[in-house]
Amino acid sequence: MTGWTWKYEGYDPGQERLRESLCTLGNGYFATRGALPECVADDVHYPGTYVAGCYNRLASEVAGRRVENEDxxxxxxxxxxxxxxAGKQWLTPDTGTVLGHEQTLHLSSGVLERRTRYGCGERGTLSVRQWRLVHMADAHLAAxxxxxxxxxxxxxxxxxxxxxxxxTNAGVARYQDLDGRHLVHVHTGTAAADTVWLRCRTRTSDIRICLAARLTADAPVTTRHPAGRAVQSVRLHLPPGRTVTVDKTVALHTSRDPAISDPLDAAIGRVGAAPGFDELLHPHLTAWNQLWRRADLDVPGEAGRVLRLHLFHVLQTLSxxxxxxxxxxxxxxxxxxxYRGHVFWDELFVLPYLNLHFPEVSCALLCYRHRRLDRARAAARVIGKRGAxxxxxxxxxxREESQEVHLNPRSGRWLPDHSRLQRHVGSAVAYNVWQYCEASGDAEFLYTKGAEMLLEIARFWADSATYDESLGRHRIRGVVGPDEYHDAYPGALAPGLDDNTYTNVTAAWVLDRALQVLRELPEPRRRELVERTGLDDGEPDQWEELSRTLYVPFHGDVISQFHGYGDLAELDWGGYRKRYGGIxxxxxxxxxxxxxxxxxxASKQADVLMLGYLFGPAELQELFARLGHRLDEDIWRRTVDYYLARTSHGSTLSGLVHGWVLARSRRADAWSCCQEALLEDIADVQGGxxxxxxxxxxxxxxxxxxxxxxxxxxxxxxxxxLDPVPLPELSSFSFSVRYRSHWGVRMRVERGRLEIAVPSSDRTSLDIRLPDxxxxxxxxxTCWLPHPSKAHGAQAGRSPGEP
Structure with missing residues (x-):
């Protein structure tokens, strides 16, 4: 494999689902798993195609209760x-004699290539070579x-x-007891001699879905329409050694698409106007070249190859x-x-990257949240709170889509699900608003949609806090933190924990940012916002007080994950690892x-340590100082060591966050966490x-x-x-970012120095701040300078023009 390909050799049914996920092709509008076209959904294969935002809600009987799920x-x-x-059985790797098989994902071009050689007995061998694309220039086409x-x-x-x-939706075994029949009213037809169509609807959301397919071959195409399918057939004569080609071009539309009248007409018209495969390929490649230029990231070695695969899948989902x-x-x-395609807090880990490359995508993702602000307000009112x-x-x-019950596959029992108490997701939305506006300079968004979300999230936190006279502090009770393992105190009748540190500290940060926005808003806009949200005169003063008095629990000289965490029993980690292996x-x-x-x-993933992921050392110290606590390097290091020894890393995010935090506190151990984060998906570390x-x-x-x-x-x-902390194992790399009006600011870390190059333009100067x-x-x-830790008074160097 090269740095721009991802290849699987040999056919391995046990690895097929993993390969299908990692060979998915998409364009931000829809994506299709990397399943073999001749194979149907079964225990080995699972072809699946998903359009962004296309959901449907169904009710199922689970554990004696009626549960609704949106998928x-x-x-x-x-x-x-x-x-x-002719006259033989259909060939698949599961039924035929496979003499050779490989799949190659071409990252640079967004093309999946497949080669298989089937043994056909006395008739010799049949070689099959396929190229597949989901078009990155025309979001509704695939070929x-x-x-x-x-x-x-x-x-x-x-x-x-x-x-x-x-x-049906049948791709997750633990959901097998839930109704997955989302499509109804399936109809098919013929649009032209070489073109068929299929239309259907989702059962409850009533989204119309339409596809049209054109088949091109050097032979007549015949068509039939058995129930639920539109089938096209050709009979090909294959002389020895001569290659015969069949092309299939598909268009996909739904009734959610803008600028169309009818999705079926749109699909038929689009596939009819689509050029041949070779002509389709050119704009597809151009679009991918443009994406790679904007998302430029150059990391040497195997780490760089994995990072490129990760970037490829991010761009296919959010283009x-x-x-x-x-x-x-x-x-x-x-x-x-x-996860039924649901939206959690993962944007907290996605938007910081997109902000510096595709800010228009970040803005759209934040608009998704703003359009649902009224629903968030309604959810707060249901529990007697103001805000969002x-x-x-x-x-x-x-609406809240978290489960009321979830299945433990190990015990086979359905258990209450209290994950909806992770109310810190509101702080994640606020953080993303702030980070996007800082990176993009989008004052228009900050002063309108962004300010409205910030204020309503701050208002919710203010209304959730209660004063404890014995502590002289405000407390937020009955929540669940990012750890997710702990959802109640031992023996408690009601779920929820008190004073999760991550929740309280980020709530304090939100309150402070909301106050800052109120101070900075132009007076006409401030007046409009106050009128629109019904902001009371006394609320800003209350927020100011709360941002300084929210309770942060400690036990000994370590920050507590939540109030009472230090009183819990210690787990026999060695014993459980010996008995179960993976825990x-x-x-x-x-x-x-x-x-x-x-x-x-015992924590599933980073909780307190998430604060070290969100905030740099200086900002985190300022946050704790605002709350009346000293947070020096020794306290933070002890806290990191304490939780690292008590974390099972049951989430794919855990290695990532710990690698990030350890890079600044325990560099010798950081790389193992970074490696785990890189391998989570490609090695299927979580086990299936x-x-x-x-x-x-x-x-x-x-x-x-x-x-x-x-x-x-x-x-x-x-x-x-900038405050570089390159790891010995990853000490040389470069990337480009888009910062406000500057496109393509290039940064290179190499051999103890940092190089910054600002592209030529008519824009203003760029301010860079380092520790010294x-x-x-x-x-x-272009400017180069030693890492601050190696500077020893050395002076920065400058050169005009491009690097």
């Missing part, structure tokens, strides 16, 4: 293309080219292509096409059905034993989860680990702040 819908399958020697070559005597080959509407849609950040991409309560899981309309899902292990993780000092969809937050987070974590890059107060100096670079200037 990202598996759409009609456009892939099917099967083949056989599949198949080449057949026979070695041996001439044969007659039957080829059958189809659009299949008989699909410039996404900026035209009303969608959020699906936690598992458009790659599978795990964003859901832990969001889908089509912003990432410690909560499931303990529940199956009749125990509860709530009894122990990647086949259900990639982990988008973890993938984007690894990119941001290089971009911001190892450089200390922050966009703050109208300047770029401040610089102002004019467009066209």
């Amino acid at each position: 990202m819908v598996n759409l009609p399958n456009w892939l099917p293309l099967r083949f056989r020697l 599949l080219r198949t080449e057949f070559t026979v070695e041996g005597p001439a044969v007659e080959l039957e080829v059958e292509a189809a659009l299949d509407g008989r699909v 410039p096409h996404t900026a035209e849609l009303d969608v959020g950040v699906p936690a598992r991409g458009l790659h599978g059905e795990a 309560l964003y859901p832990w899981q969001s889908g089509s309309d912003g 990432r899902r410690l909560d499931r292990i303990l529940e199956a034993e009749g125990d509860s993780v709530n009894r122990y000092q 989860t990647t086949g259900e969809g990639i982990h988008l937050g973890a993938m984007a987070g690894t990119l941001d680990l290089v971009q911001r974590g190892l450089t200390g890059l922050e966009s703050r107060d109208g300047a770029l702040w 100096r401040e610089l102002r670079l004019e467009p066209g200037e």
Whole structure:
């Protein structure tokens, strides 16, 4: 493999689901898993196509109760293309004799290539070579080219292509008890001699979905319409050694698309106007070249190759096409059905990367949140609070989509699900608003939609806090933190924990940012916002007080994850590792034993340490000082060591956050966490989860680990702040960012020095701030300087023009 390809050799049914996820092709509007076109959904294969934001809600009977679930819908399958020697059985790797098989994902071009050689007995061998693309320039098109070559005597080959509407959502085994039949009213028809169509609807959301497919071959095409499918067939004559080609071009539209009258007409018209495969390829390649230029990241070695794969999947899920849609950040991409395609807090790990490359996409993702602000206000009112309560899981309309029960596969029991108490998701939305506006300079968004979200989230936190006279502090009770394992105190009748440090500190930060926005708003806009939100005269003073008095618990000289954490029992980590091997899902292990993780000092992932991910050392110290606490390096180091020894890393985000934090506190151990973050999906570290969809937050987070974590890059107060901490294993790398009006600011870390190049333009100068100096670079200037830790008084060097 090269740095721009991802290849699998040999056919391995046990690895097929993983490969299908990692070979998914998409364009931000829709994506299709990398399943083989001749294979149907079964225990080995799972073809799936998903349109961003296309959800449907169904009710199921689970554990004696009626539960509603909204899912990202598996759409009609456009892939099917099967083949056989005339009169023989259809060939698949599961039924035929496979002499050779490989799949190659070409990252630079967004093309999936497949080669398979089938043994056909006395008839020789049949070689099948395919290229697949989901068009990055035209978001509604996809294409599949198949080449057949026979070695041996001439044969007659039957080829059958189809659009299949008989699909269900069945890609996650633990959801098998839930209703997955989302599509109804499946109809098919013929639009032209070489073109068929399929239309259907979702059962409750009533989204119309339409596909049209054109089949091109050097033979007559026949058509038939069995129930739920539109089938096209050709009979090919294959002389020995001669390659025969079949092209399938598909258009996909839904009734959610803008600027169309009818999705069926749009699909038929688009596929009819589409050029041939070779002509389709050119604009597709151009679009990918443009994306790679804007997302420039150059990291040497195997780490760089994995990072490029991660970037590829981020761009396929959240491309410039996404900026035209009303969608959020699906936690598992458009790659599978795990988490039902819901939007969690993963944008917290995705937007910091996008802000510095595709700010228009970040803005669209934040607009998804703003459009659902009224729903968040309503959710707060339901629990008797003012302000906005964003859901832990969001889908089509912003209501809470978290489960009421969840299945423990280890015990087979359905258990209450209290994850909706992770109210810190509101702080994540506020943080993303602030970071986007700092990086982009988008004052218009900050003063309008952004300010409204910030104020309503701050108002919710203010209304959630209660004063404790014994502590002289305000407290936030009954929540769940990012750890997720702990959702109640041992033996408690009601769920929820008190004073989760991450929740309280980020709430204090939100309150302070909301006050800052109020101070900075132009007076006419401030008056409008006050009138629109009904802001009381006394609320800003209350926020000021709360931002200084929210309670942060400690036990000994360590920051407590929540009030009472230090009183919990210690777990026999060595014993459990010896008995079970992998204990990432410690909560499931303990529940199956009749125990509860709530009894122990054991975390699934970073919780307190998430603060070190969100805030640089100086800003975090300022936050704690505002809350009346000293946070020096020794306290932070002890806190890091304490939780690192008590974390099972049951989330793909855990290695990422710990690698980020350890890069500044325990560099010797940072690389092992970074490696784990890089391997989470490609090695399926969580044990079977990647086949259900990639982990988008973890993938984007690894990119941001290089971009911001190892450089200390922050966009703050109208300047770029840098404090590099390159690891010995990753000491040389470069990337470009878009900061406000400057496109393509290039940064290179190499051999103990940092180089910054500002592209030529008519823009203003760029302010750079480091721990020991401040610089102002004019467009066209390049500056290099030693890492601050190695500076020893050395002077920065400058040169005019491009680097």
